[in-house]
Amino acid sequence: xxxxxxxxxxxxxxxxxxxxxxxxxxxxxxxxxxxxxxxxxxxxxxxxxxxxxxxxxxxxxxxxxxxxxxxxxxxxxxxxxxxxxxxxxxxxxxxxxxxxxxxxxxxxxxxxxxxxxxxxxxxxxxxxxxxxxxxxxxxxxxxxxxxxxxxxxxxxxxxxxxxxxxxxxxxxxxxxxxxxxxxxxxxxxxxxxxxxxxxxxxxxxxxxxxxxxxxxxxxxxxxxxxxxxxxxxxxxxxxxxxxxxxxxxxxxxxxxxxxxxxxxxxxxxxxxxxxxxxxxxxxxxxxxxxxxxxxxxxxx
Ligand code: SF4
Numbered sequence: 001x002x003x004x005x006x007x008x009x010x011x012x013x014x015x016x017x018x019x020x021x022x023x024x025x026x027x028x029x030x031x032x033x034x035x036x037x038x039x040x041x042x043x044x045x046x047x048x049x050x051x052x053x054x055x056x057x058x059x060x061x062x063x064x065x066x067x068x069x070x071x072x073x074x075x076x077x078x079x080x081x082x083x084x085x086x087x088x089x090x091x092x093x094x095x096x097x098x099x100x101x102x103x104x105x106x107x108x109x110x111x112x113x114x115x116x117x118x119x120x121x122x123x124x125x126x127x128x129x130x131x132x133x134x135x136x137x138x139x140x141x142x143x144x145x146x147x148x149x150x151x152x153x154x155x156x157x158x159x160x161x162x163x164x165x166x167x168x169x170x171x172x173x174x175x176x177x178x179x180x181x182x183x184x185x186x187x188x189x190x191x192x193x194x195x196x197x198x199x200x201x202x203x204x205x206x207x208x209x210x211x212x213x214x215x216x217x218x219x220x221x222x223x224x225x226x227x228x229x230x231x232x233x234x235x236x237x238x239x240x241x242x243x244x245x246x247x248x249x250x251x252x253x254x255x256x257x258x259x260x261x262x263x264x265x266x267x268x269x270x271x272x273x274x275x276x277x278x279x280x281x282x283x284x285x286x287x288x289x290x291x292x293x294x295x296x297x298x299x300x
Contacts, residue, residue, distance in 0.1 A: 085139020121161025226266030
């Protein structure tokens with residue numbers, strides 16, 4: 001049995017930056033109330049580690065970032081790597097909160113593009129409904145229209161000076177299909193694909209895998225980019241693709257008889273979790289004995 005460690009995998013620079021910002025805030029202001037508006041990145045182990053540093057994480061399914069702000073009355077609010085709308089900034093300022101912005105520079109770039117374009121035209125934004133990154137982009141202007149599939153395009157009327165862009169962590173393959181559909185509907189539109197470099201490189205590395213019978217993606221089920229890696233693996237023809245959170249989710253029957261297993265992880269997955277998965281698979285490959293190897297390094 002061969003274990004392939006897909007490169008690149010794991011943390012991207014936007015996630016590393018967001019975690020550093022959160023940690024520095026906790027160290028600099030130990031006596032202040034610190035709240036995080038949503039999961040700083042979509043990984044519950046990172047969120048738990050932040051909570052141990054004294055950072056309260058606010059996340060309620062169905063509530064927008066704007067609504068979550070109602071739960072913070074004082075202290076510091078950290079905006080997550082996914083970015084927020086201008087309305088969230090304004091409300092936080094109006095409440096007298098100290099803002100720490102951990103928005104990924106790649107998300108900010110997409111926001112700038114949208115902001116510039118909506119002064120003179122409409123934007124078709126390909127993204128996931130209720131995802132915080134999409135919420136931030138849609139909040140820029142009523143001229144930003146969310147496209148989750150063909151049906152959303154069919155419901156739109158005539159638009160002016162259309163630009164097409166997208167959430168940074170989508171599947172390259174699905175996004176290309178939807179951009180084509182947008183161009184069919186609005187042939188004069190300008191397409192500005194914005195899948196970030198980190199997401200693109202991780203997806204291309206999975207697409208390049210050959211002779212692989214199992215792809216193991218380590219990531220949180222809420223992580224869009226981790227889910228996309230599993231879907232890309234299936235579309236690339238790998239017969240089986242798993243998304244697991246930790247080595248504890250592995251079972252011998254899932255890997256028995258496999259000849260080549262590839263391991264990757266989403267850009268929000270802590271390296272120690274992926275390392276424990278790789279160590280478990282390598283131990284099985286070397287000894288034929290299935291023993292879950294424990295995470296050895298701290299999450300943050
Ligand atoms: S996945 Fe891309 S957009 Fe998201 S935090 Fe990482 S670099 Fe930024």
